[in-house]
Amino acid sequence: MTILSRPIPSKSFRSWRITAGNFEKRLCVQERTVEGLSKNKRIAHRLLYRETDFLRYRIIFSYNTLDYEMDPVKRHVAMKKRSRSSRIVLAVANSLQEIMCDWDTITLLFKDRSLATMSDLLAADSWKRLHECLSDTSTLTEASKAETEQKLVSESGVIKDVKCISSSHSGESGQENGLSYDMQQQQQLSFDAQDMCFIRIMSLWSWLHPLDTFVYLSLLIFALGCGVMRFFSFFLISLGAGFTYPFRPMSHEELQEFGERLCQLESYLGWRSPRHVVSSIISLALVKHVVLVLFPQLNLMDALESVLLPSLVSLLLYRGIFQIFCGVNLRVPVSAAAGTAFEEPVCPTTPCVVNDENEENGFLMSNDVEGTPATLDAHEKALHDELLPEGPFSEIITRCVKFASVSNGWATREKRRSGAVVFEKKSNYSGKTAVLVVANIPHANAGTLQHLLLDDPDFEDDKGSYAYQYDSLLERRASVKALGINERLVLTRYKTLQWGVAPREVLTWVSCANLFTPSQQEALGIRPDNGKGLLAFSQCGVACLDDFVTLPPSIASDGHERAVSHIYHIMGLEEADGSLTLHLCHDVDPKGNIPGTFQFYANKQHVKKTEAMMRLLSEIGPKPNIVRPYVNARDFIPFINRPVPRKNKKLSGEAPTCEHTRELPPADTVPDPEAERIVKSVVEGLLLRQWKLVLDKKGISLWSTVLPWCDKKAMKTVTFVPGATPRDLESVLADMSIAKRLARGVESRGEIKKVSDSISIFRTTFSSPVSGIDPREMVTREVTCYYPSLAKCAALGIPCSDGAKEGSIFLHVGEDATEELPPNPKYQRGRVFMSLAMAEEMEDKKGMRGIRVTRSASVDPGGSIPTAIVDGVLFLQWQEAARLADCIKEVAAARLKSL
Numbered sequence: 008m009t010i011l012s013r014p015i016p017s018k019s020f021r022s023w024r025i026t027a028g029n030f031e032k033r034l035c036v037q038e039r040t041v042e043g044l045s046k047n048k049r050i051a052h053r054l055l056y057r058e059t060d061f062l063r064y065r066i067i068f069s070y071n072t073l074d075y076e077m078d079p080v081k082r083h084v085a086m087k088k089r090s091r092s093s094r095i096v097l098a099v100a101n102s103l104q105e106i107m108c109d110w111d112t113i114t115l116l117f118k119d120r121s122l123a124t125m126s127d128l129l130a131a132d133s134w135k136r137l138h139e140c141l142s143d144t145s146t147l148t149e150a151s152k153a154e155t156e157q158k159l160v161s162e163s164g165v166i167k168d169v170k171c172i173s174s175s176h177s178g179e180s181g182q183e184n185g186l187s188y189d190m191q192q193q194q195q196l197s198f199d200a201q202d203m204c205f206i207r208i209m210s211l212w213s214w215l216h217p218l219d220t221f222v223y224l225s226l227l228i229f230a231l232g233c234g235v236m237r238f239f240s241f242f243l244i245s246l247g248a249g250f251t252y253p254f255r256p257m258s259h260e261e262l263q264e265f266g267e268r269l270c271q272l273e274s275y276l277g278w279r280s281p282r283h284v285v286s287s288i289i290s291l292a293l294v295k296h297v298v299l300v301l302f303p304q305l306n307l308m309d310a311l312e313s314v315l316l317p318s319l320v321s322l323l324l325y326r327g328i329f330q331i332f333c334g335v336n337l338r339v340p341v342s343a344a345a346g347t348a349f350e351e352p353v354c355p356t357t358p359c360v361v362n363d364e365n366e367e368n369g370f371l372m373s374n375d376v377e378g379t380p381a382t383l384d385a386h387e388k389a390l391h392d393e394l395l396p397e398g399p400f401s402e403i404i405t406r407c408v409k410f411a412s413v414s415n416g417w418a419t420r421e422k423r424r425s426g427a428v429v430f431e432k433k434s435n436y437s438g439k440t441a442v443l444v445v446a447n448i449p450h451a452n453a454g455t456l457q458h459l460l461l462d463d464p465d466f467e468d469d470k471g472s473y474a475y476q477y478d479s480l481l482e483r484r485a486s487v488k489a490l491g492i493n494e495r496l497v498l499t500r501y502k503t504l505q506w507g508v509a510p511r512e513v514l515t516w517v518s519c520a521n522l523f524t525p526s527q528q529e530a531l532g533i534r535p536d537n538g539k540g541l542l543a544f545s546q547c548g549v550a551c552l553d554d555f556v557t558l559p560p561s562i563a564s565d566g567h568e569r570a571v572s573h574i575y576h577i578m579g580l581e582e583a584d585g586s587l588t589l590h591l592c593h594d595v596d597p598k599g600n601i602p603g604t605f606q607f608y609a610n611k612q613h614v615k616k617t618e619a620m621m622r623l624l625s626e627i628g629p630k631p632n633i634v635r636p637y638v639n640a641r642d643f644i645p646f647i648n649r650p651v652p653r654k655n656k657k658l659s660g661e662a663p664t665c666e667h668t669r670e671l672p673p674a675d676t677v678p679d680p681e682a683e684r685i686v687k688s689v690v691e692g693l694l695l696r697q698w699k700l701v702l703d704k705k706g707i708s709l710w711s712t713v714l715p716w717c718d719k720k721a722m723k724t725v726t727f728v729p730g731a732t733p734r735d736l737e738s739v740l741a742d743m744s745i746a747k748r749l750a751r752g753v754e755s756r757g758e759i760k761k762v763s764d765s766i767s768i769f770r771t772t773f774s775s776p777v778s779g780i781d782p783r784e785m786v787t788r789e790v791t792c793y794y795p796s797l798a799k800c801a802a803l804g805i806p807c808s809d810g811a812k813e814g815s816i817f818l819h820v821g822e823d824a825t826e827e828l829p830p831n832p833k834y835q836r837g838r839v840f841m842s843l844a845m846a847e848e849m850e851d852k853k854g855m856r857g858i859r860v861t862r863s864a865s866v867d868p869g870g871s872i873p874t875a876i877v878d879g880v881l882f883l884q885w886q887e888a889a890r891l892a893d894c895i896k897e898v899a900a901a902r903l904k905s906l
Contacts, residue, residue, distance in 0.1 A: 009098045009100035009108075010098045010113070010141060011096065011138075012135070013135070014068070014096065015059045015095070016096070017095070017096045019060040020071070020074060020094065021043070022040045022043030022046060023037040023040065023065075023074070024038055025038075025075055027107070027110060029075055032117065033069065033070060034068055034117060035066070035067060035074060035075055036106060036107070036110050037065050037074070038063060039064070047060075047061045059096045062099040062101055063100070064100050065096050065106070066096070066098040066110055067094045067097065069094035074094055098110075098113065100398070102396065102398020102399060105398060207249045207250075208249040211248055212323060220323075223245075224320070226248075227241070227320045228324075230244065231320055395490060395491060395494065395639065397639075398639060399527070403548065403549050404521060404531070404545070404637075407549065407574055407575070407576040408547070408576070408578075410441075411574065411590060415432075416432050417430035417443055418430060418431060423618070425446065425618045426446055426447060426621075427444050427445065427618060428445045429444050430443040430445070431443070431610070434594045437595065439595070439597075441593065442592070442593055442610040442613050442614070443591070443592045444590075444617040445588065445589070446588070446589045446617060446618075448586060448621055448624045448625055450628055451624045451625065451627070451629060452581050452629045453542040453544040453581050453587070454629065454630035454632045454633065455579070455587060455628065455629060456577075456589070457520070457630070457634055458627055459477075459627060460474075464520075466484050466485060466495065466497050467485075467486070468484050468485055473623055476619065477616055477620045477623055478616050479612075479616075480502045481499070483498070483500040484497060484499050486498075487559075487562070488556055490516070491640070491641035492641070492644055493644075493645050494516060494517070494519070494641075495516075495517050496514060496517075497515050497517045498513075498514055498558065499513050500567055509599065510566065510568070511570040512567040512570065513569070514550075514551040515572050515575055517548035518548065519546060521544065521545045521546065521637045522542060522543075522632060522635065522637055523542065523543040523544070523637055524636050525537070525539075525540060525542075527636070533578075534580065539583055544579050545576065545577065546576075546578075547577070548575040549573065550572055550573045568598060570595055571596040571598060572593070573596065574593065574594035575592075576590065576591070577590070578590040585629075587624065589617065633646060633647055635647055679765050681766060682763070682765045686795070686803070686820050687803060688841070689821070689822065689841045689843050690804065690805060690818075690820075691803075691804070692714070692840075692841050693723070693842075693864075693865065694843060694861070696714070698712050699712060701881065702882065702885055704885065706726055707725070707726040707885055708726070709722065709882070709885045709888070711723070714865050717840055717867050719866065719868075720881060721865035721866075722863065722864060723862065723863040724862045724863075724885065725860070725861050725862075726888055726891075726892050727851050727859050727860075728860055728892050728899070729851065729855045729857040730855075730856070730896070730899050730900075731858045731896065732846075732848060732858060733814075733815065733816065733847075733848055733858055734817070735858070735895050735898045735899045735902065736817055736819075736844065737846075739894045739895055739898055740791070740844060743756050746771070749891055750887050751886070753772075753773055753774075754772040754773055755771070756770070756771040759786075759828060765792055766788065766790055767791055769789055769821075770785070772784045772834060780870075781870060782834050783837045784831060784837065785837050785866075786823075786825050786827055786828045787824050787839050788823075788824035789821035790820050792819070793819070793820070794814050794816065796813055800816060805845075807847070808850075808859075811849075812848070816846070817845065818843070818844070819845075820841075820842065820843045820844075821842040822841055822842075823838045823840050825838060835868075835869050835870045837866065837867060837869040838866070838867045841864065841865045842865075844862050845861045846858040846859070847859045858895075860888075860892065860895065862888055862891065
């Protein structure tokens with residue numbers, strides 16, 4: 008509801024245009040013009056007007072004909088004859104749909120009232136009671152209007168003229184407090200002049216622009232040396248430095264980092280507008296004078312100026328010296344400290360892995376992955392306007408969030424041993440019993456739920472996705488159509504739930520990836536903004552009409568009956584203790600002739616689905632966000648890190664149907680000169696070197712050597728894996744999700760660039776092993792799949808076992824590619840000069856068929872770690888070779904089981 012808890016007078020009448028209402032009603036809906044929206048960013052304008060004048064739409068009660076005129080000539084005449092009384096703002100919103108809903112309510116309240124009694128409703132007590140009544144009912148009908156008016160107690164001091172409502176300047180602050188966040192809006196992506204000034208000052212103090220900060224520091228030191236450094240002069244110098252932002256445009260990174268700090272600071276201090284800032288300064292000046300009058304002998308200001316100002320200048324100088332000589336990145340964003348990102352991060356034009364110290368492998372930067380949304384026909388445009396109206400949120404989100412709110416008529420059915428609480432209620436959409444399950448998962452966050460729900464981002468029916476793990480009845484998921492990049496029509500098919508009941512399918516308009524900031528959560532009514540920066544993530548959907556779209560023959564099915572999923576809502580709320588509260592809500596009408604117990608079993612299945620999701624979320628653990636904060640726009644691209652589909656990435660994935668035969672890959676049939684060069688270089692540089700045996704234990708041998716280009720020892724491990732094929736090693740190395748399992752300390756591994764079909768650029772990060780040692784990152788150019796022919800093996804000098812066949816040798820090789828990606832200041836850049844993983848199909852001494860796996864690498868971790876320490880951890884490579892062998896055995900066992 009956008010109706011204010013107290014009517015607010017307004018002096019703003021320019022740059023508004025009327026969209027509904029007329030002078031006869033004394034009511035109208037006004038929309039802010041483009042000129043008015045630009046005025047809202049001016050400091051002078053924000054000082055002179057209230058917060059209700061800055062939103063896009065408003066409903067006003069006014070006797071001024073000026074507020075109802077659209078013709079420029081008549082408006083000019085009306086301006087000369089305008090009344091001196093202020094117009095009264097009754098409701099404000101940024102969404103036309105929301106304001107028009109309350110417009111119907113307000114016009115119904117004022118209907119059939121005479122002009123003499125219209126203002127009766129605007130009395131403070133009357134409006135307060137009216138607002139309470141309206142808060143109890145979501146809509147107002149003719150039937151409820153009489154009941155509502157009966158609740159209003161007649162007052163003795165009824166306002167007979169709008170002038171009586173206008174307050175003096177001294178009472179304005181009390182009226183503004185009456186807003187009580189009624190017009191709470193989502194965090195703005197742009198800043199006004201005051202914000203830009205403060206952001207520039209904060210960036211100067213962080214030495215983001217060293218030359219500018221040096222000039223600013225020189226002025227402060229000069230004022231301090233001349234003895235004129237006072238709070239007033241300090242304020243003027245800082246203000247002047249802040250207003251230099253037009254001469255140096257701010258980068259997206261600067262706006263992201265310091266804009267978030269500014270929002271938190273303003274929220275903490277209560278500086279929501281320049282009016283509050285000026286009020287704070289005036290209050291400080293009054294306190295100063297009161298102290299001076301009461302304690303004339305106490306010169307408090309001089310004492311503070313003599314101590315505080317030199318300390319501030321010294322601190323600024325110290326930060327600059329510390330940054331120059333220690334090479335420390337002082338600009339640590341607030342979002343990084345909290346482990347989440349609230350604003351839209353900076354994305355390079357070339358897809359690459361995000362520089363986040365907790366990033367998950369398998370996710371790519373996605374600036375241009377989705378492209379532009381497809382053109383809509385007239386029917387689709389009408390549906391788009393219905394589901395994605397102008398405003399901060401789509402109808403899909405608002406409908407699902409409102410329905411799934413725990414306070415919206417839900418009754419507790421049971422509390423499960425897993426900790427999940429099950430709620431039920433009779434749905435006004437389906438007429439059936441809807442189910443809501445709420446559970447808390449320790450050590451999880453919004454990023455955890457994103458990784459769970461978005462691992463198949465385009466709904467390509469990836470059988471290896473998490474959806475098939477938490478939903479045992481899921482049979483197929485497919486994206487049929489798109490209203491926007493983030494809104495898709497998704498077909499979901501399910502196996503039969505009961506014997507004798509046909510399997511069901513549903514068509515749902517899904518809003519795929521919605522990350523809500525604290526202010527957005529408060530605007531939606533999810534929870535109040537407690538200032539702790541807790542995020543919420545949601546995936547939700549509403550029903551699609553059967554006649555809207557005809558399924559293409561490739562996915563149409565006569566064996567499934569069409570059910571209607573009125574509400575599909577999965578949401579995770581971050582909690583202050585580091586846990587995640589999961590909400591899962593379903594309202595489904597199964598349609599058709601079904602037993603009465605079907606709905607009970609369906610809801611029971613939703614509970615099991617929630618508990619399976621709880622298990623998976625606990626296993627995944629806290630993850631960084633891979634989507635941006637939600638924006639209601641058709642071309643909104645949600646992904647910061649676009650998930651790579653999990654096809655063929657599970658250890659239990661499908662394998663070739665024949666154990667010892669395979670089709671030669673394209674990399675061998677169509678030679679790649681660059682791949683040939685890398686393979687030859689690595690084979691000659693590593694494989695054909697002289698090695699010294701270090702350890703031979705449990706069938707795994709560890710070797711070392713010193714190479715001319717690095718003072719650190721290179722390593723090699725050799726082991727035999729029975730029952731495996733070269734394809735099994737290829738599958739393991741292609742599954743980047745198990746990189747952490749294969750190597751100790753791996754934080755993430757991801758592909759940042761695809762050079763060709765067989766060559767890719769990878770970035771791998773390693774966590775700090777002990778305190779005091781920086782985390783590492785490596786950038787490599789790798790040939791991911793190379794099956795040399797026997798003739799090629801002979802040319803390269805690769806020794807082959809007796810009875811070797813074509814395609815029986817697999818190579819995965821890499822070389823250093825530091826130049827492909829700029830260093831991340833959070834990490835110490837290391838170098839992998841060469842790396843090799845080779846599988847050769849053969850028989851061991853006992854006649855058992857399998858593969859001999861050879862792993863080798865020449866690495867320099869960088870930094871100042873002594874060579875002796877690096878060589879000392881060489882024995883850890885034996886353990887990694889053992890883990891690699893275990894993974895290969897698991898894949899081989901899964902392959903044999905599927906035969």
